[in-house]
Amino acid sequence: MNAMKMTRLASAVVTLTAATLLTVPALSAQQRGSDPEHRLNLTWDRWLDHDEIGERMQLMQRTWPDFLTLESIGESYGGREMWLMTINNPRTGAASSKAAMFIEANVHGNEIQGAEVSLYTIWYLMENYDRIAEVKRLVDERVFHVLPTVNPDGRDYFLDGTGSGARTGHIPVDSDGDGLFDEDGANDLNGNGVIEQIRKYVPGQGSYRISLEDPRMMEAVGPGQVGDWELLGSEGIDDDGDGRVNEDPIGGYDPNRNYAADWQPNYIQGGSMNYPFQLPEARAINDFMVARPNIAGFQSFHNSGGMILRPPGSAWYGDYPASDIRVYDEIGETGERMLPYYNYYVIWRGLYTVHGGSIDWTNDGLGIVSFSNELWNGGQYFNSPLLQGQQQDATSPISGQKSRFFFDDLLEHGDEYVEWAPFDHPEYGAVEMGGWKKLSGRVNPRFLSMELFHRNMAFTLYHADMMPKMSMGETSVERVGGDLWRVRVDITNERLIPTITAEARDNRVVAPDLITVSGGSEIVAAGWVGSKLRPGPTDMIDQHDLRRIVLRTGAPGRATKTLEYLVRGSGTLTIQYASQKGGTVSTSVQLR
Secondary structure, eight states, X not given: OOXXXXXXXXXXXXXXXXXXXXXXXXXOTTTTTSOOOOSSOOOOSSOOOHHHHHHHHHHHHHHSTTTEEEEEEEEOTTSOEEEEEEEOOGGGOOGGGSOEEEEEEOSSTTOOHHHHHHHHHHHHHHHTTTTOHXXXXXXXXXXXXXXXXXXXXXXXXXXXXXXXXXSSOSSOOOTTSSSOOSOBOOOOTTOSSOOOEEEEXXXXXXXXXXXXXXXXXXXXXXXXXXXXXXXXEESOOOTTSSSOSSOBOSOOSOTTSOSSTTOOOTTTSTTOOSSTTOSHHHHHHHHHHHTOTTEEEEEEEEXXXXXXXXXXXXXXXXXXXXXXXXXXHHHHHHHHHHSTTOEEEEHHHHTOOXXXXXXXXXXXXXXXXXXXXXXXXXXXXXOSTTTTTOTTOTTSTTSTTHHHHHHHHHHSTTTTEEEEEEEEETTTEEEEEEEEOTTSSSSOOGGGHHHHHHHHHHHHHHHHHTSOOEEEEEEEEEEEETTEEEEEEEEEEOSSSOSSOHHHHHHTOSOOEEEEEESSSEEEEEEEESOSSSOOOEEEOOOSOTTEEEETTOOOTTEEEEEEEEEESOEEEEEEEEETTTEEEEEEEEEO
């Protein structure tokens, strides 16, 4: 078709389109049968590096400036900004006046999905504020502090490189004790961007054999048997000439072992560094949270295994008081129903022992109900009812090692596996190298991202809704005689989580709740009413200043207590309940 004909055709199409628009009434997105138009049509099918995360957060802040505040709470060791978004509706109160939820992710560099869950949370709340009543209520009642990547150095190292050794941060560590730092990590010898496994053919001298079921799989031989192959570990060489390979990679510590609760030195807890909060990232987070005592919920996203974890991290630390466990159990068990293939565990019992972990510190040191989700469970591949339950059957095509190949072959068309291929290794000689790419195994396939993002976000919103929320209920005023009055007021914590957990009370890490009275009247006595429905004694409060009652135990969850005052005087009496984690509420009565 020549250029003139193409121009005439384009002109005709434009004319037809314009005529159609003039003659057909404009239809809303709902009338067209699609979802409502998004203000930001963001995609969720790829993994973002640190710069892209910052750009996306800036874009969301510009789109919803009335609700979103973006700041950097510090820099990583590598100089990358730790971007944090605060979600708050200032029309319903200052951010410091409401219970707040803190969401962090990507503590380990190779555990990337949580950053996208965090970004999706911001986007979802904003897109649906005017569409979904429950979302509007949550945004109006709560505050969300969202830190998508705790370890931006490790994230970029994972995404931009081979992925090897990206769990750690980037402070130099002498892992092999030779006086040098980070000098012997993995090497991409064949330049294909993948750190592969190495196998060497040694007829009759090896401890492995090639599987008869699939030549890509290696099997250990039985006792008294010999194989023809030996596995030599990950792709690399002896960079520092000490006779070992890949023993001193970049970093070499664990960013989730540097918090103050049950911190242990490196010889007990590997990767803990020299003292708590030595890491700039952990220190920045702690400084931010200490300055905001209204943070009542904490969610840390890790991977993988499909777990909803609660503290404590070690058995020797003991367990929490029964009232706190009941709170954790209700939230965790509800989470199991919201997140298929996830299990609710205590960290040390369901995963492994952790000393100095972040959610131990937030629970024990800051009095915050805290969870850590291990995102993605490989069992989620097994959504067919024909396959469920077959993972342990050795004859099944999805048992053991076979499962990864089964689903990579059929669902990802072999994209995640690099076939074994000959290679002339500078130290091992003739070998074969092959293995899984960095996004395989720990990271969910992209086609399952949206479900993972939404379900885990929904769990954090549920947790946020369970944070304490104080309210003042029914009041009554009764003249006892002359200018002496009996005043009663109901004080309610509407949600599951108490304003002060039992562990926080025992550790004295949360300021007491305060009940204060203003007005010119004299408070003669005060106490808690056992029951408004039947007569009985009032449990008198024995404190020196009844205008300022101190409650070191706080307000229990889902409970209403009736406070009674004997008051002498007249005029207006205002009673205020102030809680660090449950907000401040008040009510007034007239003595007349």
